[in-house]
Amino acid sequence: MRLDVLMVVHFNEDMLAGAVDAEVFAAAERLLAGGAVGSFADATGGATAIVQVGQGHPVEVWVGIVHGGLDTECDCDAGRDDLCAHAVAVTLAALRSGFTWSSGATPPSEAVEPEVRELVEAADRLSRRRLTMLVATHASTDRRLRTRLLVEAGQLGPLARPEADQLRQTLNAIATEATTGWWQMPDVVTAGEAIISELEIISERSASMSALLLVEHAATLWDGLAAHLFDDWEHYEGVPEEMGARVRAVHLQLCERLQPDPDELAERLNRIIGSAESVSCLDAPHDYAPFRNRA
Numbered sequence: 049m050r051l052d053v054l055m056v057v058h059f060n061e062d063m064l065a066g067a068v069d070a071e072v073f074a075a076a077e078r079l080l081a082g083g084a085v086g087s088f089a090d091a092t093g094g095a096t097a098i099v100q101v102g103q104g105h106p107v108e109v110w111v112g113i114v115h116g117g118l119d120t121e122c123d124c125d126a127g128r129d130d131l132c133a134h135a136v137a138v139t140l141a142a143l144r145s146g147f148t149w150s151s152g153a154t155p156p157s158e159a160v161e162p163e164v165r166e167l168v169e170a171a172d173r174l175s176r177r178r179l180t181m182l183v184a185t186h187a188s189t190d191r192r193l194r195t196r197l198l199v200e201a202g203q204l205g206p207l208a209r210p211e212a213d214q215l216r217q218t219l220n221a222i223a224t225e226a227t228t229g230w231w232q233m234p235d236v237v238t239a240g241e242a243i244i245s246e247l248e249i250i251s252e253r254s255a256s257m258s259a260l261l262l263v264e265h266a267a268t269l270w271d272g273l274a275a276h277l278f279d280d281w282e283h284y285e286g287v288p289e290e291m292g293a294r295v296r297a298v299h300l301q302l303c304e305r306l307q308p309d310p311d312e313l314a315e316r317l318n319r320i321i322g323s324a325e326s327v328s329c330l331d332a333p334h335d336y337a338p339f340r341n342r343a
């Protein structure tokens with residue numbers, strides 16, 4: 049929705065109240081009073097916050113000043129031109145907390161790659177039922193999308209210990225089979241791909257310590273496989289590095305979200321790096337600097 053704010057500096061609660069339906073404003077006040085509005089994060093010049101909605105799924109709201117007017121985006125089904133109670137609640141909370149409005153904010157839906165935006169426009173043209181079918185059909189054949197869908201729908205939580213143990217067995221088997229009996233170098237690449245895609249699927253879920261430890265175990269498996277590719281550098285120059293970087297990306301993302309104990313992390317990293325036959329994919333001190341103990 050769009051509400052013109054003539055002078056951004058003077059944007060205040062009264063202006064908001066004056067532009068919003070009294071009922072919506074009251075609902076927003078109730079959300080705020082009930083502690084439904086989570087903490088703010090800066091995003092593309094505006095503010096985002098999660099709003100808890102009764103029994104339903106929480107919605108993510110973005111509010112910001114775009115071209116001198118208040119712009120909002122919300123996960124709820126409010127139309128583009130409607131100012132929903134969630135957006136009003138977040139705007140109110142931002143005003144009351146003295147949030148610094150940037151005059152050049154970019155709504156999240158516009159802060160995407162041009163190619164994605166084009167597809168968003170196409171998706172916008174579909175009915176909800178057709179879009180739902182399209183997503184579900186694709187998710188049934190694409191495990192990463194399937195995971196993302198279930199996570200976003202609140203039906204799949206973080207990776208827990210029993211599931212992680214089972215996956216560990218699966219990954220071990222993939223790595224062992226690749227270099228057992230009569231094998232060729234492409235088998236190593238295929239096994240690596242299989243292991244890394246499992247990790248990338250896990251990365252779509254909420255972070256957990258079980259996930260972090262599983263990824264570290266997978267890193268040692270990959271290091272073992274990668275050693276063969278490093279040996280055959282004439283054919284595989286750059287390949288183990290590129291694939292290893294994907295393992296590291298998943299690991300770094302989990303570290304970012306979990307902020308693991310720096311000493312314990314350093315100890316595990318040293319062990320992984322030390323046991324690698326060749327270079328370990330987690331041997332990137334610069335990337336891990338933010339997670340090091342600064343004491």
Ligand SMILES: [Zn+2]
Nearest residue numbers: 122124132134
């Ligand atoms: Zn809403």
